[in-house]
Amino acid sequence: MNPLLGIDRVAWEGLHHAYGTARDVPGHLRSLLSADAEARSAARQALATSVYHQGTRWEASQAVVPWLVALVDDAATPERGSVLALLDAVAIGDRRDDQLPFDAAAAFAREATAEEARWFAGLDDWSDEDIEAGDRAAARWAADSYRRTAEHLDAVVRWVGDPDDDVAARAAALLAWFPPTAAATRALLDVPASRPDVRRSADLALAHSPDTDPAVDARLRELLPGFTAAVALAYRCGEALPDAALAVLADAADAALPAAVPGWERAPRGFVMLALQRLGLG
Template sequence: MSSSSWPDWACLYHAYGSAEDVPGQLAALSSADPLVRGAAVSALSGNVYHQGTRWPASAHVVAPLVVLADTPTTPDRATVVHLLHAVALGDLRDDVLPFDPTRAFAGAERVGPSDEAAVLRVLFEDEDPDPDSVADVADAVALRWAADAYRAAERHAPSFLTWLEAPEPAVASRAAALLAWFPAVPGLATALAGVGFSRCTARASANLALAFLPSPPGSGELAALTACLASTNEAVRVTAAVALARRQTTALPDEALTVLVHADDAEVAGALPGWDRSLRGHVALALRHLGL
């Protein structure tokens, strides 16, 4: 996405007012200087993902971030994908997976342009703002901005599939974690099941993403997850058992239950890039899902 196809950022708002500073921050993500990149990530996070809230500019940041993540020469692509995840999903946690965007954003449907304009006027334009005047629509407007950011990411979700093959383990792992929120992407289950078994971090994250897909598992998914139960890598083994427990509850292989019980007893540690919950937390949820 070239800068010529960007929106008029000065006419958009982020958490601190005009978004005219966003293009420079996006450009800085390609800097060879890690300090410059770090400052840009901090600034963008505060601007378009401010304590979980998205803004009118947030949805427009998605496409440039996807381009950066698509570019193999972009420094620290994992951080770019992490930032994209924050912009697209805010502070949503895996408790709400499988995710139903229609239900999640239903409250945003009642928001009209005049409602958004009124909220922005109170926030950024009025010299003597009256927050009470927009109290009845402010939450719905914020939900509208969140929905716009999610839908913007959804349009680019097929690109996320290609990141599963990234050589950087953190990029592939974060891509799998991000894809769990976009279950309608064509070929998603096949792509997740096809992540190489030797790529342990990516494989484990793909297993967790498979755990949260809403549809019944296909033969390819079941074969991949079952094979992972024999992995010498603990994270791959445990996440496969978690996925089978969530998707194959009534026909759970004995090996999967054994892995889960052992992981619970041993208090398996660690977390995977892109996932807020620890492996131990996923094990606990899987056992609870089984009624244990």
């Protein structure tokens, strides 16, 4: 089945993105299914600069979410990990892991009403007086994109078990930005150590999770000497960190680590250093 079936029923021409009307969005979304890699790359770039413009979301951003979800959910979609990265950008913006656990109520406290945001979107020219209104509108559009993504968390949870490691790792990282559910925590715990990229991403998601289920820490202990398991235990346990995890962190500070963990911007060594700082050892 075509994952974009019904896309033309959305009134795109009545929505705005960073460059005006969003009537071009369906074409870009369709190009994500192209057999031409350059066409797909151009479409991702066009979407990234229009519905996620330097971290700012717009009216059309939330409308893109279900279609990006449908594309990632279809195993036939090319470069699904890159599509999921775009979904992550629309959902979360340019927030960094130091804002985890994420407090959505505080983050979006200054959001405009739908009517105020709609008024701002229709402005052709902005005055200095409009800057605050613009900030409030941007908060509204960011909130709308986040909440729209939250409606599809069952799919994100499912993707943690996806056979594509890039998709699975990015899905695990995305879950860190939403309140934990039993299903989400179970999906993160169940990632096998035989999938190291996915396991590391799941560990980092659990590091930032407010879920206090003892099964989480027990599973992380089982995953030692994995360095991200040690990081997660340091984040979660503080001074009660098991000696075995502390030894892993001490060794990891000077060891060769992977260049990156898919879905996370901070370098792995940065997480190790932060874990040691939390213990007063950084």
